[in-house]
Amino acid sequence: MSKEAQFKEIFQANSKKIYHLCYGYTGDDETANDLMQETFMKVWQNLDKFRNQALISTWIYRIAVNTCLSYLRVEKRQAKDELTDTIIETRGEEISEKNEQVSTLYKCIAQLEENERIIITMVLDELPYAEIAEISGISEGNLRVKIHRIKQKLTELYNRHERF
Template identity: 30%
Template sequence: MNQLDTRLAKLARSGDRAAFAELVELYKDKIYHLAYRMLHNRHEAEEIVQETFLRVYTNLDRYDEQQKFSTWIYRIGTNLCIDRLRKRKINYSLDAEMSDGEGSDWYSALPSREETPDNQVVLSETQEQIRESIKTLPEKYRAVVILRYLQDLSLQEISDVLSMPVTTIKTRLHRGREFLRKKLESVL
């Protein structure tokens, strides 16, 4: 995928609209899910996707082919989301609906080994507590948690996206998990 991205970016830079359209197809859903999970608002997530691709298109000449295209586009999308959050100064959540349209969220998509209705109610209540606790995470921890656990990026990729050392990413991930653990211990 990395070589394909780079090749498409080169073609798009030289004016190939079809190549840019392919990049959009490859990344529009990924950027949408990232934005929706960070902003928890469909309309804003759609705006972020559009703005991300507008910035990609207008800045293709600045793309460094030595780095992964995915890192570059995730950095653009993440920074746009962080800017939007700073402007509105409210929390965001990870309980975004998934693209399958069935109203399920990331937590309810986790497979459960419990089959009884009682256990399902307990699980649902626990998931709600987790969602509520994640909403209270400080912004600097939320971004790292979202990129690591929902976008499944490696520590190095998160470091590249957020332009921070891997050691800082590890620290923020650890502190974010500690924050959640303490918060959940008090409510569960």
């Protein structure tokens, strides 16, 4: 398989999740696209170095996490209340309530601390705990405690948001 074909396959399998991770971290559609693009540019540049195919998603996630962590908010924008309308591609009236819910969920994620945002987007995307621990560089025991706290925090934030 050519490098380009391999890259295409990797991109298609991972881009959506990486985009969600970047979106969860920045709360901004345009920046999320930029960070995702930057992540995959780095993936391409390192593709030859990577041999263990079984761990490729962990590897891509780690690049994405580090890309997000080193991202500087040039405009000092606070994502919390400024989620753009482009967050969801509207497919019609019938899903507008779902759009609203997704929008609220992103707003709540934006209120978490940086590392919590990253961890929770991976939990929501159902990555195995072992893999999340490997990506975020913390022990699985600590991670479980951390996840438990973040879940509670996010649920509380969401329910508080929904009441208003």
